[in-house]
Amino acid sequence: MDTLQRLEQVIAERWNASPDSSYVASLNAKGIEKIAQKLGEEAVETVIASLSGGREDVVAESADLLFHLLVLLQARRIKLDEVMAELDRRDGVSGIDEKASRSS
Structure with a gap:
C-alpha cells in the first residue's frame, strides 16, 4: 500500500x-461545498x-x-483506484488526442 492509499x-x-x-470529520460536517x-x-x-x-x-x-483532493474524492465516494485506472487508461495517449476525445 502506498502513501496515497494509506x-x-x-x-x-x-x-x-x-x-x-x-479535521477530516470537520470538513465532512461542513459539506461538499x-x-x-x-x-x-x-x-x-x-x-x-x-x-x-x-x-x-x-x-x-x-x-x-x-490531501484535500482525497477528502473531496471521499465526499463523492470515488476511490483513488478509479482515478488511477483513468490515468492508466490515458497512459500512452497524446494529451492533445485525449482532450479532443472528451470534447466530441
Missing part, C-alpha cells in the same frame, strides 16, 4: 468521527508557491492539495 484509508476511517476531534472550496484554495496556494515560493513551499502546498 491516506485514503485514514480519511475514510476519520470521515464520521467527531468534528471536534478530526466547503470541501470543494478548500480544494480550490489549496490549488491556488500551490500555483502561487510554484510562481513565487521556494521548492519546500511547492512541496508543502502540493501535499495539502493531494
Whole structure:
C-alpha cells in the first residue's frame, strides 16, 4: 500500500468521527461545498508557491492539495483506484488526442 492509499484509508476511517476531534470529520460536517472550496484554495496556494515560493513551499502546498483532493474524492465516494485506472487508461495517449476525445 502506498502513501496515497494509506491516506485514503485514514480519511475514510476519520470521515464520521467527531468534528471536534478530526479535521477530516470537520470538513465532512461542513459539506461538499466547503470541501470543494478548500480544494480550490489549496490549488491556488500551490500555483502561487510554484510562481513565487521556494521548492519546500511547492512541496508543502502540493501535499495539502493531494490531501484535500482525497477528502473531496471521499465526499463523492470515488476511490483513488478509479482515478488511477483513468490515468492508466490515458497512459500512452497524446494529451492533445485525449482532450479532443472528451470534447466530441
